[in-house]
Amino acid sequence: MLRIYDDIAQARCVLLQRRQEVTQQVAQDVARILQEVQQEKDAALCRLLEVYDGVKITPDRLRVSEEEIAAAEWQVEEEFKKAIEVACRNILAYHRRQLSNSWFSTGSQGEFLGQLVTPLARVGIYVPGGKASYPSSVLMNALPARVAGVAEVVMVTPPRPDGTVNPYVLYAAARAGVSEIYRVGGAQAIAALAYGTPSIRRVDKITGPGNIYVTLAKQQVYGIVDIDMLAGPSEVLVVADDSAPAAYVAADLLAQAEHDQLASAVLITTSRRLARQVQQELEKQLSLLSRREIAAQALANQGAIVLVDSLDAALQLANELAPEHLELMVEDSLAWLGRVRCAGAVFLGPYSPEPLGDYLAGPNHVLPTGGTARFYSPLGVDSFLKRTSVISYTPEAFRQVAGAAVTLASVEGLDAHAASIKVRL
Template sequence: MKITKLTKGISLKRQLESGNEEQLKVVRQVLADVRAQGDTAIRFYTEKWDGFAPENLRVTQEEIEEGANAIDQQLYADLTEAAQNIRHYHEQQKRSGYRLELANGSWLGQRITALDAVGLYVPGGIAAYPSSVLMNVIPAQVAGVKRIVISSPAGRDGKLPPGVLAAARILGVEEIYKVGGAQAIAGLAYGTETISPVDKITGPGNIFVALAKREVFGEVSIDMIAGPSEIAVLADDTAFADEVAADLLSQAEHDQLACAILVTTSEQLAKKVADEVEKQLTTLPRQEIARASIENFGAIYVAEKMADAIEAVNSLAPEHLEIVTKNAEAVAEQIRHAGGIFIGRYSSEPVGDYFAGTNHILPTNSTARFASGLNVDDFVKKSSIVFYSEKTWAENAPKIARLARMEGLEGHARAVESRGWEKE
């Protein structure tokens, strides 16, 4: 990894989610075809890109049971415990509405209502992600969503990974489709003969999934346009080089476009981590992917003082941030922009990916400056409520009418003034 002296703010921002014209053209064609042809188009594109022609798009209950029973019992227990941790964490996010009492019997309020139906995309292809099932489904369930749909690409054998099906069974999700890519997003957004449309689509995917989500936004809601994974480690001379290197590689192995950055105040640590990354790469099963990530998007920055390092991290606004320093909790208080913050030596990023309970679907590409990770609020909507009594109306109608006329909206003024006397 290249070691650079930190002289100014650094940026992770990469124009990756925008895709190119050819990719966008493909996505728009898929969306149009699925909208017009439904299941027929989904089967066509699934055979074209995933290598099998699904007779039935929906996973049967027998397939769910078969897949769930195929995984090791200890792994099933681990998934179950992880689900409990995630549910406990997300239950703290649930909010209720409120009612604000005014004079004369009038009141204002806010009602929080769960969405009716959500489609949760679980990526496949390079790897299987049962953890993404847990992270997508549980906050939706906590929010009170009644219909939860999973869509995920199957292998060439037409089957979803056993771990994905096991996670679905643990959570009680039975509406699952063996459909991936842009065609899955189209099916969820527009509906087909087999798939009823949803109100929101969440979950990460490849560039075609990201582009499709962007295109259907407005027809349905989406969570975010998720890009390749990112990690930044903020460390001083108390950190251990082998552990930091391992954490950087934990994200680099995700994708050739993943980004792994170390910001440190220790030049000695920087050199040791660079050596350790190279050493550990030689034995990493996904070495080719991780090496491409490290070579293209990996970096080590050495800052003169911790304040400079902290400011650099804030300018990065990374998806994941590990803080391995003296007084790590105090340092964490100074972080303004990060999707997920992992404090201390024993809070390695995969702890949050799988088990602690926090959500691992987080903002990427520096969007942590203004965006949050997936949470219960993503699966609800808020309605404002107004109840004016006659007396409150009488006191305020002239004011409202004047404000309306100031904006040139006579109809608004008349609507308020039309009340207040007996009607025949």
């Protein structure tokens, strides 16, 4: 189960060293897949789909038809549809508040400056699939793009063994306004979005989480297209004091641990009593889970309980770890929010569990992992916008600053730059 660390220095060393190792072989495999798709286009997509997913289709069936999408509405329960509506309403309301506007200003000499904010034209969203179903990932990627004004939102997702796409994913895509859906996953899907094929036109940006092949593929095509971030295994870090219910803490750690064996679930607490109670609760709750073997392995390899002397020390360590999800299950949790510097998302109090953020609270669940919350932000509306500078000078305004511009150009040894200014004087 979870190991308890009394030595914060030792805990810091262990936790900061835990990062997913990428073998050179995986990187080479990804590079090969990208090259094959770039050269062979749809033929490579169909061949790789058979190799990795066991699905044999022709290029004309890569795109999910409108009939399949419409049929999904009758394959999902009304309760699911209602849950999707709640999630859409909250996600849209939250992300609409993020929308940036163009702005312009005029100076004393008539110079006109500004910033033009425009949406990307076409984006691709990756939704994990195959055996699993992640309609929440559809909403979290597609809805912010729609709020930003993106005209074309293209979704790629691995098909099920029979070649179909999960109806829950299709229904969510239709509700979120996805323009096109393709039954292809893995590094080959990223290659198709980046390079384009006869069936799948290339996009401007790729967002969405995936396995290590997807992540490395995004890394290798960055520059040809933009990407959101390089997402690793999911993480939760709970900071708790003696007021935290042990059952809640354990449940939240397990909610993260069940993702996969590499998921990280860490508790930092000032209470030795709570630490012991959480260990007991983990054993009890773990036995009830369908994915208990995965969760148990994640806890054993990536989990920890760290005992600290104060909440100040707890928050200091939390900022160093920069977790994807940070739960503050302490008395007066809002008072401690100001101490948080590095986290993808913060959940305050005992009734704000991380799964609410996964599904329907409103903020995006595509978050920085692996300590990258030190410099990355969650996916949001800004992720789908670009900013263009606008500059317009009158003759009077130009003459006022021309001398300074010539001086700077001369210092940099750029004669043509200086001449471009002088010719107008």
